[in-house]
Amino acid sequence: MPYQEDFVLFWDQVKASCLNGTFAKLTMAKTIGKPNLKNIFVRPLSSEIDIKVLVKLRYQSKETEDEEKEMNLDEAFEFLKPYLKTSFFSVILFTTTKDITFKINKKGAASITEQAPTFQNVVQAKTD
Template sequence: MSFTETFTDFYNHVKTSLADGTFAKLTLAKTIGNTDLMNIYVRPIVEEGILKLELKYKFQQEEQVEIHTIDNARDVLVNYINNPFLSAILFTAQFDLIYKLNKKRAVNITEQVNTFENASEILLEYLNQ
């Protein structure tokens, strides 16, 4: 399977957690080599009554923010898998899902005990409208 296919499978869990109100945050991390871009943090926001995702790019010297629709965010994020990021972690109120590439670029998706007890406040407010 290609990175696009495996990341799409992983991202379907992101979309499910947004829909069921358990999404806390998504982080892309573990870069290849010394890169200027260190992390991408993804959080839900509501813009003009529509649930979207804020992508915060954490560089060594600055931060940049972009707003995307939920589906478009997948298209943006998949471009960063294996270039430069080797992992993505979905934090939910139920579990953490880790998408990881090893040195041979084989994909491993594992579930762990949840880090966060509560979902994103913004998401919960949006779903309770």
């Protein structure tokens, strides 16, 4: 199964954690090469109508200012997809019940693993 299909399964777990209130944070890590983009973080935002998240792009260089974008889950999914295997090899979903790691190896095969939770509480992101 191509890694894109596995990422859809992984994203279903992101959606479920948002719906049941356990989503704490999502981090794209393990950069490919030495890019200026260091990490992408996704944090929950409170929203009465639609589930919203704050997507933050963190850069290595101090000259490049970090970027923040507010989006719904579907927009975040489409925004993050192009970074898979081009900029990042792994995505970690932190929930209050478990941590779920999505990894792509050098051959393009994906794996999803679970571990004990890092976070005990959900902290809403704050926008400036």
